Amino acid sequence: AQSVTQLGSHVSVSEGALVLLRCNYSSSVPPYLFWYVQYPNQGLQLLLKYTSAATLVKGINGFEAEFKKSETSFHLTKPSAHMSDAAEYFCALPVDSSYKLIFGSGTRLLVRP
Amino acid sequence: DTEVTQTPKHLVMGMTNKKSLKCEQHMGHRAMYWYKQKAKKPPELMFVYSYEKLSINESVPSRFSPECPNSSLLNLHLHALQPEDSALYLCASSQGRYGDSGEAFFGQGTRLTVV
Numbered sequence: 526a527q528s529v530t531q532l533g534s535h536v537s538v539s540e541g542a543l544v545l546l547r548c549n550y551s552s553s554v555p556p557y558l559f560w561y562v563q564y565p566n567q568g569l570q571l572l573l574k575y576t577s578a579a580t581l582v583k584g585i586n587g588f589e590a591e592f593k594k595s596e597t598s599f600h601l602t603k604p605s606a607h608m609s610d611a612a613e614y615f616c617a618l619p620v621d622s623s624y625k626l627i628f629g630s631g632t633r634l635l636v637r638p
Numbered sequence: 639d640t641e642v643t644q645t646p647k648h649l650v651m652g653m654t655n656k657k658s659l660k661c662e663q664h665m666g667h668r669a670m671y672w673y674k675q676k677a678k679k680p681p682e683l684m685f686v687y688s689y690e691k692l693s694i695n696e697s698v699p700s701r702f703s704p705e706c707p708n709s710s711l712l713n714l715h716l717h718a719l720q721p722e723d724s725a726l727y728l729c730a731s732s733q734g735r736y737g738d739s740g741e742a743f744f745g746q747g748t749r750l751t752v753v
Contacts (some may be wrong), residue, residue, distance in 0.1 A: 559741055568642075568728055569681070576740070597725040617678055619736035624669055624694055626736055628680035 527552040529618045531629035540638045544603040546632045548590075548616030551597065558599045559617040559626075560590055569615065573600060586610070611636045644729050644745035652753055653719060659748045661712040661729030669735070670691075671742065673728040680716060681728055687712060694696040719752045726750075 532547040550558065557576060561569040571602040573584025580592045590601045599616060640661045651657050660668065663678040669688045673681035686694035695704075701723075705714040712729055726749055730742040 556738075557736065557740055561744075565747065566726075566747075568644075568746040569730075569742075570744070574741050596660050622735050622738055623736055624671070624686040624688065624732075625683060626742065631678070631680055 527618060527620055527627055529616050529627050531614075531632050533614055533632055534630065535635065537631045537635040537637060538606045540608055541605050544588075544601070544606045544610065544634065546601040546614050546616075548599045548601065548629055548635065549597055550599060550616075550618050552618060554594060555618055556622075557619050558590075558592065560584065560588070560599075561615045561617060562586075563613045563615065563631075565612075572601070572614075592609050606636045607632075608636050608638065610634055616634040642729055642731055642743050642745035644727075644747060644748050647746065648751075650751045650753060651716065651719065653721075655719075656715070656717045658716065659714040659727055659729075659750075661714075661745055662710055663731040663743070665731060665733075665743065666709075666753045667731035667743070668709060668732050669732045670706060671730040671732075672702075672712070672714050672746075673730060673744075675726040675728055675747070685714075715730055716750075723753050724750055724752045 528551040530549045559574045560572040573582045575592045583589045588603045617626045645660045671685040675681045684698045685704040690706045701718050705711045705713040726747045729745040732742045
């Protein structure tokens with residue numbers, strides 16, 4: 526069965542520090558993988574998506590993610606955290622070729638001044 | 639225009655009220671979705687419309703009634719809700735199936751409180 530696991534419900538970093546949010550998936554090679562960000566009382570905004578065209582994917586706001594088939598991972602990184610990055614982050618995987626998305630449980634990123 | 643617009647942003651309703659949530663997109667997307675999101679949880683799929691026809695109903699109680707008047711609009715009619723239905727309701731759209739054509743675009747949500 527397909528699944529998405531996000532390790533760490535909360536991640537706390539200092540401003541300027543590296544951000545690493547972990548996502549592991551269980552699936553045959555997925556056609557897509559997504560990272561979404563949700564600011565408080567807002568909808569979800571797409572940060573980036575893996576489309577099999579490239580394993581290193583660059584997204585908005587300085588985020589990037591690397592697809593590693595051997596590790597079934599799609600971790601999200603940002604070299605230097607900013608206070609405005611504080612939000613909830615969701616990794617998501619399409620269910621086969623359907624209208625359903627499997628979301629990870631989410632990781633809340635806290636950025637300390 | 640890559641926006642999905644939801645109205646209202648906030649809604650407080652009594653358990654005997656009838657209200658509607660509205661969603662609009664002008665990206666030419668043929669799939670539209672309603673999700674429910676409780677605090678500190680990921681969104682849960684409620685309904686999917688594909689080409690204006692109901693494609694998926696995730697066993698949602700009948701007090702939630704979706705409607706897709708045309709390819710750009712999606713409504714969610716609410717009647718006799720319970721306090722546990724209080725949540726953020728998100729609308730989304732996509733060009734097609736996620737596995738075929740990529741991501742969903744989400745609206746800002748309607749924060750619903752049932753009193």
